[in-house]
Amino acid sequence: MSKKVLIKELAYVRSGDKGDISNVGIMAFNKENYEIIRKQVTPQKVKDHYKELVKGEVKIYEMPNIDSLQVVMYKALGGGATSTLRFDETGKAMCLGMLFMPVEVPDAFKPAKPPM
């Protein structure tokens, strides 16, 4: 049996911008969490989760050295910081959306406390 937890139980996040491209770094609290996130956070899942915020494709890169994923979302900032109509001009808050993404874990799974 499995249950759902949100990524905010498993990782820290941070996002930035280049032009109209938003990138979200997902930093897992530990290796176990990293494996869960690595297997379940897919480009299609990210695209479905961000809905109207991300109009282009999504690419995901692995950084096993720091138990992190690099999620790169195209056409994701309403045109980019210089011309966007959004409040979050540089997409600094785009990462916060990732915290609300559910992933599946075994029923017995107890999320570790955040390291800080």
Next chain:
Amino acid sequence: MKKIRIGAGSGYAPSKTGEALRLVREGNINYICFDQLAELTMSIMSKNQQKDPTRGYLTQHIEGMKQVLPEAHKRGVKIITNGGGVNPEAAADQILKIAADNNIKGLKVAVIKGDNIAGRIDEMLKKGWKFTNLETGEDDISKIKDSILIANAYIGSDSIIAALEAGADVVVAGRCSDSALFVAPIMHEFGWKFEDAYWPRIGAAITIGHTLECADFVTGVASPVWEHVPKPEEIVYPLAEVSEDGTAILEMPSSGGGLLNEWTVKSQLVYEVHDPKNYIMPDGVADMTAVKVEDLGNNRVKLSNMTGKRRPDTLKVIIGYPGGFIAEVMNYISAPKALTKARRVEEIGWKNLTKYGIKREDVDIQIDYIGINSILKSIVPTPDEDQINEIGLRIAARGKNPLEAGMIAVSFLDMSPVGFTVSVPSKPRSYISLWPTLIPREEVPTSFIMKRLE
């Protein structure tokens, strides 16, 4: 083993001169490097220079040199900055003036040249080079060519290194890459060259530069562990002690606030990197999936096992041009029934537009329910209406001219529900669009000129 200590004097503009000063005074550093440029900055600087030809550099930053330069000079700390913007020569003249006012004799200030390629676009088009837009794939630059504000290549550290070799005390650049400010002193001090034997170590230098280039972003700003950052009102800037073997220890002054640990460093390693195996910079291609991060405690973090590959044959260019106008209006809506009222006001807005003959699908518009979902949109659930005290209904619209943008936005101001509160619409503002592209490296020769105060 030879070691050098490099501080980050800023990571963006405006910056905290006091923190640059603290690093110079307490960091025991050899170099202080100032990144001042975001993607938009060069276009703004260009507009400033059009108004006054002696401007076009980061004035607040150069003003800060009144404090930083005398302290740095006294301690033999060299200064490298890209705060020259579109007019590094004028910035250098200001720095020389500050030196003269402080009776600093013999100061050598280098000006880096070559990043401005605006005047070369026609010639390159004739040669058959297409300035394909890296984001949209468009390759017909002719439609914006005549309105270009700036076109600058992200140049590497070659000419900064040459200037340091010629004895520069201060190096003023325009659009060099952020990391080049840090790669240059590392390569200069250790005698590394742009040759096969050095690419892994240059990859390390780029990675180290990346951790420093946003300054306090690695010591507690924009931090996922923000609740644990001591004295956030006094977050210090970082420094790196770099060893000749290509490892580094990140540190920070102990007298202020901030936090430097495993998590703040990881936050910077994932920041704006995209493909982490191939972090492409003008000086090389760093592999961020190799670096080992060791938290040594006491705000010290060791970086090792860094590597990289040969530098690319092309350089990134950003072209800035006038995009159009943005207008914004706000309706502030209170409970009871705040959500119902806000939705009604929005619907009335759409009907107003139809009256003016404007079709819904032709409008370039953003509608935000502030307090509900203005940032994360439909990722977050809408609360029950009885849980909502108030909503800011914000409408932002783009148009080709101020009138068009303004008319769309103002259509959404509505006073029909009792208790309306609307803001007076502000004047539509112009915005700048960017066209990111590439140019062959050999088409962007760089150089420096040395200015000296006798």
